[in-house]
Amino acid sequence: xxxxxxxxxxxxxxxxxxxxxxxxxxxxxxxxxxxxxxxxxxxxxxxxxxxxxxxxxxxxxxxxxxxxxxxxxxxxxxxxxxxx
Amino acid sequence: xxxxxxxxxxxxxxxxxxxxxxxxxxxxxxxxxxxxxxxxxxxxxxxxxxxxxxxxxxxxxxxxxxxxxxxxxxxxxxxxxxxxxxxxxxxxxxxxxxxxxxxxxxxxxxxxxxxxxxxxxxxxxxxxxxxxxxxxxxxxxxxxxxxxxxxxxxxxxxxxxxxxxxxxxxxxxxxxxxxxxxxxxxxxxxxxxxxxxxxxxxxxxxxxxxxxxxxxxxxxxxxxxxxxxxxxxxxxxxxxxxxxxxxxxxxxxxxxxxxxxxxxxxxxxxxxxxxxxxxxxxxxxxxxxxxxxxxxxxx
Numbered sequence: 301x302x303x304x305x306x307x308x309x310x311x312x313x314x315x316x317x318x319x320x321x322x323x324x325x326x327x328x329x330x331x332x333x334x335x336x337x338x339x340x341x342x343x344x345x346x347x348x349x350x351x352x353x354x355x356x357x358x359x360x361x362x363x364x365x366x367x368x369x370x371x372x373x374x375x376x377x378x379x380x381x382x383x384x
Numbered sequence: 385x386x387x388x389x390x391x392x393x394x395x396x397x398x399x400x401x402x403x404x405x406x407x408x409x410x411x412x413x414x415x416x417x418x419x420x421x422x423x424x425x426x427x428x429x430x431x432x433x434x435x436x437x438x439x440x441x442x443x444x445x446x447x448x449x450x451x452x453x454x455x456x457x458x459x460x461x462x463x464x465x466x467x468x469x470x471x472x473x474x475x476x477x478x479x480x481x482x483x484x485x486x487x488x489x490x491x492x493x494x495x496x497x498x499x500x501x502x503x504x505x506x507x508x509x510x511x512x513x514x515x516x517x518x519x520x521x522x523x524x525x526x527x528x529x530x531x532x533x534x535x536x537x538x539x540x541x542x543x544x545x546x547x548x549x550x551x552x553x554x555x556x557x558x559x560x561x562x563x564x565x566x567x568x569x570x571x572x573x574x575x576x577x578x579x580x581x582x583x584x585x586x587x588x589x590x591x592x593x594x595x596x597x598x599x600x601x602x603x604x605x606x607x608x609x610x611x612x613x614x615x616x617x618x619x620x621x622x623x624x625x626x627x628x629x630x631x632x633x634x635x636x637x638x639x640x641x642x643x644x645x646x647x648x649x650x651x652x653x654x655x656x657x658x659x660x661x662x663x664x665x666x667x668x669x670x671x672x673x674x675x676x677x678x679x680x681x682x683x
Contacts, residue, residue, distance in 0.1 A: 301580050315580050319569030322524070336669075343522040343613050343668045347511040349573050372525070373573045 302375060307382040308362045320355030322346060323367055349373055353381075385447040386415075386423055388592065390436040390548040398442045411445045419443075426539050429592040436548060436591070449543060449554055452637050459644070478516035479504075479627065487517070487626035501651055505630040508573065508608030517624050522668050523610040523631060527572035528564065529581045531604035533596070535559030549588035560602065563589060568606070577606045609634050614673035619647050620656070620664045 302314035322345045328337050346352055351369050358364045369379040389395045398414075405412045420441035421427055430438040464470065475493045479502065482488040489498035504513050508525045536559050545552040553563040565585030568578055582604065590597055612618055612632040617639070619630050630647050633640065646657035656664065662674055 301578055313580075314569070314578075317569075322571065339669055339671060340520075342671065344520050345522075345524055347524050347571060347610075349509075349512050352571055354570055370570065372571050375572070375574055 302370075302377065304356060304368065304377065305380045306358045306361060306364060307366050307380060308364050309358060312358070312361055316358060316360040318357045318359040320357050320365065323353040323355060351378055385444040385543040385545060386420060387442040387444075388420060388427070388430070388438055388544060388546040388548075389440050389442065390430070390438055390546075392439065394548055395440060402442065413443055413445065415441050415443050417441070423542060424540055424544060426593055426595060427544070429590075429594050434591065438592075443542075447543065449541075451557055455637070455641070459641075476506075476513060479513060479624075481517055481624060485624065487624055499626075501626045501628065503628040503630060503647065503651060505647075507631075507633065508610050510610050510629060510631040514622070514627075514629065517622075517627060519622055519624060519627075521618075521622075521629065521631070522613050523618075525571050525573055525608050525610045526634075527568045527574055527576075527606040527608050529566070529568070529577040529585060529604075529606055530562070530564045531577070531582065531585075532556075532602050533561040533563070533599040534602055536561070536599070546588065546592060549591060551585045551588045553589065561596070561599070572606070573608055575606050575608060577604050613668065614675070616674040616676050617643065617663055618665060619643060619650065619660045620666075621650070621654075622665065 303311050304314055304317055305311050306317075324345050325341060328341055330338060333341075350371060350373065352372050353367055353369050355365060355367050358366075367381040368377050369381070370377050387398060389398065395414075402412045402414065415423075417438050417440055420438065423441075423443065427438075430436065460470065471492075471494075477491045477493060480488045480491055480496065487499070487502050489496055490502060504510055506513060511521055511523050511525070514521055536555075538555065538559065540553075540555045540561075543552065543554040550566045551563060553561050555561055563585065565581055565588075568581055610631055611634040615632075615634055617630070617632040617634075619628075621628050628647065628651055630643060633643070642659065646660035649657040650660070667673060
């Protein structure tokens with residue numbers, strides 16, 4: 301079980317959160333990006349054996365969306381980034 | 385294989401899949417709750433007064449249970465007798481590309497092996513290896529929980545899949561119940577299970593099979609597997625000439641005898657086998673996803 305440091309509620313159990321997917325690149329402008337860039341944006345996500353940035357949603361808590369940097373091998377949470 | 389169903393949207397979806405599978409001549413049928421209980425006498429939970437009553441089931445009559453180790457070792461022995469060299473305990477550190485960009489071999493912990501053609505079929509670590517050749521592939525690695533009970537007398541002779549509660553199991557030849565749960569949230573290479581996922585799985589199982597409450601669990605593990613955006617595997621040559629990938633086998637080893645045969649055809653003839661032609665990298669370029677009826681994630 302991860303102990304996730306919600307920016308608002310501080311440390312809470314992983315079971316209160318919903319995983320929101322890996323943080324990819326920013327959405328390219330579909331009007332100026334090529335098909336290849338657009339498909340890469342849709343299909344490619346980082347899959348490192350090490351730190352990965354991902355969104356979590358404190359659904360059964362304060363409702364906040366934020367990002368954490370988590371090591372995919374050790375599951376250590378290295379950093380929490382407050383969202384909007 | 386029996387799907388135990390607890391809600392009507394799921395039943396409708398499985399009925400739709402039944403019709404799809406009918407087109408291809410596979411047998412998949414809806415059965416009543418009474419028939420489910422007759423096929424699985426140990427299933428005593430899930431009655432009318434339970435939290436999630438069973439409303440029916442689906443049975444795949446063509447499906448069977450094989451022992452995966454026996455299949456793997458059968459292939460290994462046959463390959464060995466045909467002169468194939470297998471190097472166990474020899475980790476591959478990286479892929480080697482020549483000056484022209486084509487694949488030239490692999491760098492292992494025991495030295496370099498040169499080859500004109502290399503297939504990467506390493507399950508969850510596919511991207512770890514292909515990154516060393518400068519490739520980015522549409523794969524994410526997830527961790528799947530599994531555990532095994534102490535051996536008991538023959539009790540269940542089908543695979544029981546209960547996706548509404550989130551668990552599935554079958555009984556092995558040795559009598560152990562082999563139980564699996566839902567994948568962990570987020571990408572993971574940890575090869576271990578999380579306590580709350582384990583508890584959810586056990587809780588779901590005991591709701592349907594209260595008699596299993598006294599069973600001791602012998603061992604647990606997390607298997608990491610890579611998943612593609614459409615949850616179907618990739619069998620194709622990559623953009624690096626001579627480097628092939630067989631990956632995204634989310635959902636187990638069941639299709640691998642066909643996967644191995646068709647992959648060998650591709651490597652030997654440099655053209656895709658008709659059965660696997662759709663499982664290419666190009667389908668992502670055109671966003672032309674494969675919508676398989678039976679993948680684990682689609683369930």
